[in-house]
Amino acid sequence: MNIDRMNRRQLLARASALGLVSVGAGGLLRPARAEGTGLTVMDWTGYEVPDLFQPYVEKYGSAPDITIFSDLEEAWQKIAGGFRPDVMHADHWQIPARRDAGMFEAWDTSRLSNFPDLMPELVNLPTLQHEGKQFGVPVDWGINSICYRTDLITIEEESWTSLWNPDFSGKIAQTGQMDTMVGAAALALGIENPFVNDPEIMKAIEAKMTEQRALLRFYWSDPTQLAQAMATGEVAIAFAWPSVYKELKAQGVPVKYMRPKEGVMGWAQGMLLMQDRDGDTQKAYDFMDAWIAASTGRWLIENYGYGHANVNAVKGVAPELLADLMLEDPTKTLQSSFFIRDMPQDVQTAYVAMVERIKAGG
Amino acid sequence: MPGGVGLWHRSPALRGWALIAPTLIILTVMLVIPLCMLVAQSFWMQTGLAVDRTPTLRNYALLVAPEGAIYRTLLVKSLWISFVSATAVLLFAFPVAYFIAFHVRRSRLTWILLVTVPFWISYLLRIFSWKIVLGFGGALNSGLISLGLIDAPVEALMYNQAAVILTLAHSWSAFAVLPIYVSLQKIEPQVLEAAFDLGDTGPQRLRRVILPLAMPGLLAAFLLVFVPTMGDYITPSLVGGTDGVMVGNAIATLFGKQNDAPLGAALAVATMGAVMVLVAAILAAARLSGLWRRRA
Structure with a gap:
């Protein structure tokens, strides 16, 4: 295109055509994105790897949409700004204030096949369990x-x-x-x-x-x-x-x-089911169940060095590794460490x- | 409607308004209304997780109170960082613009295009590339070590105000080259020849003829860099470390982590006010000194 040989009218016509095309393209692209995978997860950076919810990937063929954060305060702000995840991960002590504000829905633990294998001392944390309802499912600790x-x-x-x-x-x-x-x-x-x-x-x-x-x-x-x-x-x-x-x-x-x-x-986190959500509830439960599977736990321990709430997660993990990471005895570790209760x-x-x-x- | 058409033909004002209407609507919706919302918000009050909308001056009171000292410090520091960055940009951009305006005969467009090359990659990547250059194990340090000039990496290159200034100056350089080039290009070659004929040396000609004539471009370039860098918070958060924090970072955390949008709004409005006052002062000084006159 030679600008010198093009008069102003032609230039404007082309420029506006270009403008219209880009606006149109934006309109066409947007709905395709909104369809997504039927589940939106907001999680810590590093937790987007499929090894941490492999059973879910096996069932549905792909990972859900995952938005990552490296600071929980920023994540809360993003939600306050209108972002609507279906499932999210949070420090257990951050949960009660927002639970009382009606932000989360209690999990129906009977729909989670791996739930009975979770460590009672984590399941029963008052920040996760409230009036007999399990608002946060314990996942990772350490x-x-x-x-x-x-x-x-x-x-x-x-x-x-x-x-x-x-x-x-x-x-x-x-x-x-x-x-x-x-x-x-x-x-x-x-x-x-x-x-x-x-x-x-x-x-x-x-x-x-x-x-x-x-x-x-x-x-x-x-x-x-x-x-x-x-x-x-x-x-x-x-x-x-x-x-x-x-x-x-x-x-x-x-x-x-x-x-x-x-x-x-010491620290512990809970996985939360959001009250206002657009995603598929069954997918949310499958995702949750995949996260608390013993196989996920073993991967988490061996690759990230964190603890996992499933009591069977340590099976097969080298004892030296557990000792090096101070994960041999969860109860003792959590009791002897600086742990925010609320x-x-x-x-x-x-x-x-x-x-x-x-x-x-x- | 013949009357309407007649009015359309008779009234240049109406035609003028119609012509700028799209711009005006966009500016109103995207700039004026959000700005009014920001100002309104700055008179609210954050109480826990909720916002109290009774108008109050408490946010502004905090900014001038002893507890608000940190915000004033950051504001002054940001003005300083932006001022130094904009000045550095002028020093780097002027020779480039001068070269293109007076020494490039053919393919000026290519040269101008070359100036914009850094803008072909994302702003974030440009900052990260400075991290790679200036970092502890970065290009500059490993280069100097392999030349045997230093034994251990120099830590003073990164995570301080100087790194912020350097990164900002590089990121905004093209914005300065173009306005300076335009004002230099408008200088008639005869004027320059006349200066020589009347006995000016090169430096004298630069000082007495070229710089005064280029002043509108230099001022525009300075403001084009100074104003936007004041609000930058990405650069300081990536290369600033603990020393290079700017007021933009404080505004961002107030709206974000600190969950105090009203105070953030007040700080943003105060920052805007400070920039406006400073810009007005610079323009007034330029006008008084006769360096810059409004064309009749």
Whole structure:
């Protein structure tokens, strides 16, 4: 097309034709997307791999639509903004406030063939089970700790205070997630439960987190960023999910997953059935059932290093691996670790604001 | 309706309005109304998970209160980062535009097209490529190590304000080249020759003839970079680390994680106000100094 030889009228005509075509194409493409797979799932980054719901893939031939997030607060905001998943995954302590707001529907556990194999101590968590109804089905649980490069730094005594050691200044990374940032500060300070409405405690936590900020290379926002930084040696010590530790170890990077004297952090998640949903309910149940299958659990343990709620998941897993990941005895691990049981909404709001303020430099 | 047709022919104003109507409608729906909603929202109040819609000034009060110091710090820091980025862009873009305007005889279109090449890939990928260049194990560090110039990777390249400024300046450079080029191109060659004939040296001619004549383009280029970079939050969140956070990040987390959209709206409106005041001041200064005049 030679612009010089084309007069303005022709140019405008072609431009408007192009405009109409692109608008039309948009209209044609949209309905095709909305049809989808009949099930929309919102899940943590890394949980979109089909190995975690293989029976579902076998039954329906393909994975559902999965939208991933790496920060639960962002996921809630997305839903508040109008996104409608059918099933989603959340930290167990985040569930009650939104359950009371009518956001979730209780699961009919008789429709889940693998449900009887789930660990009672997780099934019965008051955050997941409420008035006899199972709003959250326990799936994954585990521990979180500090990962460090044994060739780059020497740790005298394994402790959460290592994340505040000025000797490692500029080589430390922390997650940008509120619950973990506050939890680590509490463990370093020896505060048993920071998630209470106590100005004294909040002030101490705030000072501790502010102190840490000056020592950090960055607040990591996704596990890949952290794994890369630790592999190159840019970061020598960091709060890390077990999956990051496992990945680094598999790459041959000399790392150790710390067993701090104050204990590790424990966590548990529940899978939720959304009250307002557009997807196929049977598919939602099949997806749920696939997630709590023992085969899924084994894959989760062996590949990501997380625990799984199905008691049979550990069958066949090498005992050394379980010991390395501190997953040998779920009950003992959860009891001895720093575990968030619940968090009042106002405390959560205050801490989120505090954490964001500190991250921004205040 | 003959009357209507007659009016159509008689009234240039009506024809003018009809001509700009599509643009006006789009601007109203996509910009004016959302902006009004944002301003309205900034007078609401977030209470827990709900929003109280009774008009209040409490969000703005917080921004000027001691507890709001962080937002003021971020605002000033963002103005500074954008100012430095825009200035850097001018310094890089002017020689390029100068070259294209005065030294390229044929195929100017090709040269202009070349300037836009960075825009052929996504904004996000451009930022990530800077991460690869500046990173700890990145191109620059491994290059310097293999040359034997440094022993250990330089950490100061990434996760700070300088990285944000560099990335922003690169991302927006093409926006500056084009307006500067247009204003340079309008300079008559005879004017330049006259300057030489009257005894100006090269640098004198640049300072006394070319720069004043190119000033509208330079100002436009500066503002085209300064204004949008003020609101950027992707670049600082990817290369800024703990030091390079900008006001856009705070607005984004207020609307997102912090679940306080009214305060986020107030901060956005305040940021917009600050930018407007600064732009007005820059234009006024330019006009007073006589560098830029409105054409009669």
